[in-house]
Amino acid sequence: MTQLEAPTKKQVKRWRQYLANERAEAAVYRELARKRDGEEREILLGIAEAESRHENYWREKLGDQVGMPQSPDLHTRFMAFMARHFGSVFALALMQSAEQRTPYLADEDAPDQIAADEAMHAEVVRALAQKGRERMSGSFRAAVFGANDGLVSNVALVLGVMGSGVSTNIILLTGISGLLAGALSMAAGEYVSVKSQNELLEASSPDPEARNLLPKLDFQQNELALVYRARGMSLREAQAKAERNFKAIEQGMLVDEDVDESQQGLGSAWGAAMSSFVFFGTGAFIPLIPFLFGASPATGAIIALVLVSIALLFTGGVTGVLSGKPPLTRALRQLAIGLGAAGITYVLGVLFGTVVG
Incomplete structure (x- = not known):
């Protein structure tokens, strides 16, 4: 369809639905952002801004045929409900699923840029949802x-x-x-x-008592460097870290905390x-x-x-x-x-x- 051709009724109906969905999805992301702070809030607001750009694209494409505001589809309304009442990993996981199933990939009327945006949104939301899943009890x-x-x-x-x-x-x-x-x-x-x-995990964690024995180590043999090397550091990294800790001991300061850090059970x-x-x-x-x-x-x-x-x-x-x-x-x-x-x-x-x- 060229720009001079009038859209069919079927196209107008589909574009109006896209418009309603994009507007609702932007609102969902803003609602999720309202319940967060810091970097996650900024990321969600950034996605909401992108969804608003998509909304404007369909509004301009419809022109005089934009009509009265429509309701978004059932799935988008359900995501909005989850965002308002829970604002949790559930809403993010649903948004991830929605972004992955974008209809733009199979629609010739949708530009490739918007389809690519939706794919990137899915990856962003996937990462945010993963953080929520990890925090989930x-x-x-x-x-x-x-x-x-x-x-x-x-x-x-x-x-x-x-x-x-x-x-x-x-x-x-x-x-x-x-x-x-x-x-x-x-x-x-x-x-x-x-x-x-x-x-x-307890057996694999550093012994808390080992920290108390650090001042008694033979500085020439540098057993502490061997500890760091056993934990995966290179020879140079291990020696540098051990030297920093020995200098801290000489100055009466606490040694590096990861000497006795323990893994959470x-x-x-x-x-x-x-x-x-x-x-x-x-x-x-x-x-x-x-x-x-x-x-x-x-x-x-x-x-x-x-x-x-x-x-x-x-x-x-x-x-x-x-x-x-x-x-x-x-x-x-x-x-x-x-x-x-x-x-x-x-x-x-x-x-x-x-x-x-």
Whole structure:
């Protein structure tokens, strides 16, 4: 289409949607910037300014046909909601996903410069989201994955037992046993894992007592330089660093802090164990809800599957956001995996009940 040709109705409609989306995305970045400070704030405002330039491009391209302001698409409105109410890594991860799926790459009406801008925005947001993921508490990730494990394992157990033709009481008893056994097993495994990791890090960290012995070192042999070389420094760097520390000792000053710096552990092993127990138990409890109220095996199974499906969609979506992937795709994948496991155990339960019966 040349500049002299009037755009088609389809083009006008598409451009108006682009205009609305760019305006909304600029507002999302400004909202995210409002809740931050320092360099992150400046970066987000810089992206917002770029989105405003894109908005102006589509406004000028539409000219007299710009029309009344339109609402952005559903995905952009959801990102705006997340930015207003959370302003966290979730909103950034969603923006990363949106920038990666830009429609400009396949649209001949969109200039290459804007498409390239969107690709660069995706990389900027990816870096900012990664910082947020690193700052995010490990307990939160453990909550999502622990609850998901409880959901899948216990709904599969409940349906497998139900398939064998037992009564509601037996199903409930089995489900509670599965909840307790799984939660205790997860807690024990988490405790051992975190405790072992902390002990390994402690064994690999410099001994704090070594700092007190520095004034007694033989300056000619320079054992401290060997310490730095063992930590990965070159011979020249190690000797220079050791000399600086010896001069500090002679002047009665504190030596370089990285002589006794220690690596951070993974937190409390007991805290990790309790967190794992609670979140696994919470997920495993959901399939038992209908049976606690006396539902029949068939009715209870249907209700349990509905409740578990909703929970799996939620945990899968959150997992997708945390990994920077489309949340809907991850939610549906998690649902398919969970229901697939439940279906297999149900069939096995039916076969087992038939053989035993």
